[in-house]
Amino acid sequence: MNINQEISKVEDVSQDLVQLFLEPYKDHCKYLRKAQFQYPKIESIADTSKNKEQGLWSIKGEFSIPESCYIAATGHFNSVEFNICYNQLCYTMIAHLIDKNLWEAMRDWDLPTYKQLQLSNFLIVKFSSIFRKPIDSQHFLGSLSINKCSVRGDLIIVKTSCAFYDQNDGWSEGDVTFAVLNGKPKKQLDSYVESVAV
Numbered sequence: 001m002n003i004n005q006e007i008s009k010v011e012d013v014s015q016d017l018v019q020l021f022l023e024p025y026k027d028h029c030k031y032l033r034k035a036q037f038q039y040p041k042i043e044s045i046a047d048t049s050k051n052k053e054q055g056l057w058s059i060k061g062e063f064s065i066p067e068s069c070y071i072a073a074t075g076h077f078n079s080v081e082f083n084i085c086y087n088q089l090c091y092t093m094i095a096h097l098i099d100k101n102l103w104e105a106m107r108d109w110d111l112p113t114y115k116q117l118q119l120s121n122f123l124i125v126k127f128s129s130i131f132r133k134p135i136d137s138q139h140f141l142g143s144l145s146i147n148k149c150s151v152r153g154d155l156i157i158v159k160t161s162c163a164f165y166d167q168n169d170g171w172s173e174g175d176v177t178f179a180v181l182n183g184k185p186k187k188q189l190d191s192y193v194e195s196v197a198v
Helices: 015-021 042-046 079-099 111-117 186-197
Strands: 007-012 032-040 057-063 122-133 140-152 155-165 171-181
Touching (some): 015 079, 032 079, 057 079, 079 122, 079 140, 079 171
Antiparallel strands (some): 032 057, 122 171, 140 155, 155 171
């Protein structure tokens, strides 16, 4: 993932919004401290077919994990924490997109609807991560980009990339595809498995 893509504008994500969409997490598992939404340059968006690292939208977050929620201290950022931090940054990014009415695929959503469906209608369908150098879990940064979005009936498929890093060159990155059930009950997800996998 390219964490240095060209940005035309940066704005802080409301702390109220961050806190609202971290509510499902237990207090000691709320790792995202604050976030900034990034608008890529218009000419960069038009060039995404040539540059696969260029995101449609990006967000950066500041994280801290004072204590692991499930294991004795390892002293470094691990794969379980990667997944949790990804989720928190992604939930926050989607909240900002909906709040600002930026995402055509979710144009009919509002924040109360999103809050109600945050856990039930968002499903990770493909996840991969690489750890290149240990990250200090006490304080680190994360970046997430939505690279591609497609709508197939009542299913929104979103391809993302992310990276987590610290001031000592600690680095991990990953690619995650998730599906949003846009009006379909959870039990019908199985019928979409083949289309999501492509």
